[in-house]
Amino acid sequence: MEHLELFFKSIFIDNMVFATFLGMCSYLAVSKKVSTAVGLGAAVIFVMAITVPLNWLLDTYILQDGALAWLGEEYASYDLSFLSFIMFIATIATMVQLVEIVVEKFSPALYNSLGIFLPLIAVNCAILGGSLFMQSREIETLGLAFNYGISSGIGWFLAILAIAAIREKIRYSNVPPALRGLGITFIITGLMAIGFMSFGGMLTGGDEEEKKPEMIIEAINTQEKELANTIKGTK
């Protein structure tokens, strides 16, 4: 149940693109055609499924406050969490290179479809963002971290697939010249994000307030409360 909840929450409610704007650069740049969007999306799922659990291990056994206790008592007081940025990004960059080499060796067909996207992925903020959110949300087990990696990747995949399909269609529409291309893509993404906001009540059953540690959801909740207060105040 815990796994299922995290799975749907990461895909729909905390969608990488629509809720936290991660990976926007490649999302905008590579979404002109559905076929390339599918390739990049698949590569993102693949790399996230590997790097998030790896970084979870790194975080739990090396970086966290007191994580080095398994080395002996004198190490228990170390807190290396300030190193997490550099360690996470190093893991991601090396994993991407490694995956590229392995895929090229064992599956040339897959390499031909994914290969050109792999270098792009090292600097995709969704990948590093996934690891950083995994750390700040304090995901408990390796299984859940793996689940989180895959489901966030799927959420990103869905987003880029949807926008690529819309952009292919919108070529036949009469968009104002100055909005063509980038401008209209931004506005469509905004409208899609409004749509995705409606998934927010999915796991809570409607009005019931859910307690979540995430800053962003919390911020939205407080903003809604403030809004409600101002409405009350005006009445």
Added chain:
Amino acid sequence: MGLLSKKDTKLITDPLADNNPITIQVLGICSALAITAELEASIVMSIAVLFVLGVGNVVISLMRNIIPSKIRIIVQLIVVATLVIIVDLVLKAFAYELSKTLSVFVGLIITNCIIMGRFEAFALANGPWKSFLDGIGNSLGYAVILIIVGFFRELLGSGTLLGYQVLGDAIEKTGVYHYGYENNGFMLLAPMALITVGLIIWVQRSRNTELVED
């Protein structure tokens, strides 16, 4: 203008409008959207990027002849990550509340495409002084968009600027609220950031029709 030749000035002024990193080069969108609900956070983010891109560009430009091209991405990432750790620790020490608001987005400066993009496109091929100017110019271009978006979202969303109530008190009904004005809470939510940037692009491209895509 003894310090800056005409070419050097162009390096700084170009990214402010006609070659803006966000609206034209489409780099560094993620952070531009996520943290612009308040003007203060946008300004701090701009300063952080200014520091990282200015210093990073110089460092990469100094090392450009000794970095093997096969592993250059990893080298660049390590340089950025080091600079970002400095920024993160400084923010935690001197502006703790703000660093909570920015949360993971300080860390995400590492993968901000603006930084990798400028390293690849400029610092690897030019000397340190030019790279420094290019870094400053591009981060100023980034800052302009961030501040415009942050300004409108905070003003229309919560009726404040930098935390000061410029439109009067919403509950006491002073200032413009007296005449029935309401805050648009929707401006504070994520999707409106996208739509605001979309509108900025619209305005910019209608003014300069050369930028229109076919």
